[in-house]
Amino acid sequence: MTASEATRRSNLIEGSVVYPIGSRVNDRGRLEVGGCDVVEVTREFGTPAYIYAEDDLRARAQAYLAAFRGRIDDFEVVYASKAAPFTAAYRVFEQEGLSVDVASGGELHMAVRAGFDPARIHMHGNNKSDAELRQAVDAGVGHVICDSLAEIERLDAYCAEAGRVQPVLIRVTPGVKADTHTYIQTGQLDSKFGLGLADGLAALGVEAVLAAPNLRLVGLHAHVGSQIFELEPYVRAIEALAELADPEWCRLLNVGGGLGIAYTEADEPPSIETYVGVKVRGIERVFDPVPRIVVEPGRSLVGNAGVTAYTVGTVKEIPEVRTYVAVDGGMSDNMRPMLYGSRYEAIIADRADQAPETTVTIAGMHCESSDVIVRDAILDAPRPGDVLVTPSTGAYGYAMASNYNAVPRPPVVFCRAGDARVVVRRETYEDLTARDE
Numbered sequence: 001m002t003a004s005e006a007t008r009r010s011n012l013i014e015g016s017v018v019y020p021i022g023s024r025v026n027d028r029g030r031l032e033v034g035g036c037d038v039v040e041v042t043r044e045f046g047t048p049a050y051i052y053a054e055d056d057l058r059a060r061a062q063a064y065l066a067a068f069r070g071r072i073d074d075f076e077v078v079y080a081s082k083a084a085p086f087t088a089a090y091r092v093f094e095q096e097g098l099s100v101d102v103a104s105g106g107e108l109h110m111a112v113r114a115g116f117d118p119a120r121i122h123m124h125g126n127n128k129s130d131a132e133l134r135q136a137v138d139a140g141v142g143h144v145i146c147d148s149l150a151e152i153e154r155l156d157a158y159c160a161e162a163g164r165v166q167p168v169l170i171r172v173t174p175g176v177k178a179d180t181h182t183y184i185q186t187g188q189l190d191s192k193f194g195l196g197l198a199d200g201l202a203a204l205g206v207e208a209v210l211a212a213p214n215l216r217l218v219g220l221h222a223h224v225g226s227q228i229f230e231l232e233p234y235v236r237a238i239e240a241l242a243e244l245a246d247p248e249w250c251r252l253l254n255v256g257g258g259l260g261i262a263y264t265e266a267d268e269p270p271s272i273e274t275y276v277g278v279k280v281r282g283i284e285r286v287f288d289p290v291p292r293i294v295v296e297p298g299r300s301l302v303g304n305a306g307v308t309a310y311t312v313g314t315v316k317e318i319p320e321v322r323t324y325v326a327v328d329g330g331m332s333d334n335m336r337p338m339l340y341g342s343r344y345e346a347i348i349a350d351r352a353d354q355a356p357e358t359t360v361t362i363a364g365m366h367c368e369s370s371d372v373i374v375r376d377a378i379l380d381a382p383r384p385g386d387v388l389v390t391p392s393t394g395a396y397g398y399a400m401a402s403n404y405n406a407v408p409r410p411p412v413v414f415c416r417a418g419d420a421r422v423v424v425r426r427e428t429y430e431d432l433t434a435r436d437e
């Protein structure tokens, strides 16, 4: 390959939408993330590993804040922590001045432990247990987002017992269908989430909270889905919320998360700036006075900040059929291809400057045929021992990881300015038996 071809390859990584901000090909021809040579990082910490560029996480948080600051004064950016629920991520976003969305007692525990002021915690869940409601109230969370009439009753009863008045929002199902995988649509009436507008439940929810002596209704919430590129449904959801909202009590409008990210080079999601602009304008058009505007991004804060590094093992060539390149992870560290049919890019990190020309299917090491990470990836001919990287795995990879086949879950490594540090250690075989009696 010519020197200019190598330069061109490097430029492709630098200008890429799927790699963390600041990624490049270094002078050894290897992929660099957060100033760290990914091959060196794997030598030190092993594979598979989730590797994040810390600066990328911070830059995306700042992009959200800047997009709001340029438009309005009263806003809140809430990190939907289900996307990457580990302490270091909670800490980064706490430091950047974000609030946090927790969807379970476990996430609440993690957010508090990571140092979030409880007032900045928003507690979600379509089936919060009594124990979780108590945990939220006792912790003093800023907002509980009520998902059902029964929950409103239970929460009010507990607040009476605890002698507290809890600010709440009502989660509304606005009857809007977002253009995304059906598994992650949440705004349509036929949903397990929230109180419907069309069936009148949301209005009943408003009445119930207003009548509850220990709850204070402060606003509404709607989240129409995830991995969304088409922003128009947000405008419709906002209009639907406006029908229900009353300035008497609606001081806060949480219009959810959902901004999609690029998983492949062909993906063109809207920018954070555009997304915030559409939501703010949509609200300004139909709300007077304009309440505090709250958004709840998860994926778009962490998704492109992280990559997964694997080691290539068995290469199985079936003549005229397909070549399988097996790596040392798979559906236990990234369920998304199997669950949603999601596409990913891939690269051989050792030779990131080479033009890829071999079509292979990247398989995991798990005991089922669905365990394929990328079908028909084009790579520089993979060899056993190579480090294979899939970018854009920062969201819902670690979050949905499992111990299938008793595989210890990978570590999380943060890279910044050339320093790599483990922020979640790799599970050990001891961990695998630690809870067994």
Ligand code: LLP
Pocket (backbone or CB within 6 Å): 080, 082, 083, 101, 124, 184, 223, 225, 226, 227, 256, 257, 258, 259, 296, 297, 298, 299, 300, 336, 340, 395, 396, 400
């Ligand atoms: N707010 C609520 C109430 C949510 O349920 C979610 C995501 C978010 C905010 C954040 O959405 P985001 O900005 O990340 O799109 N496991 C799936 C995604 C499930 C999303 C669940 N809720 C995936 O891997 O694509």
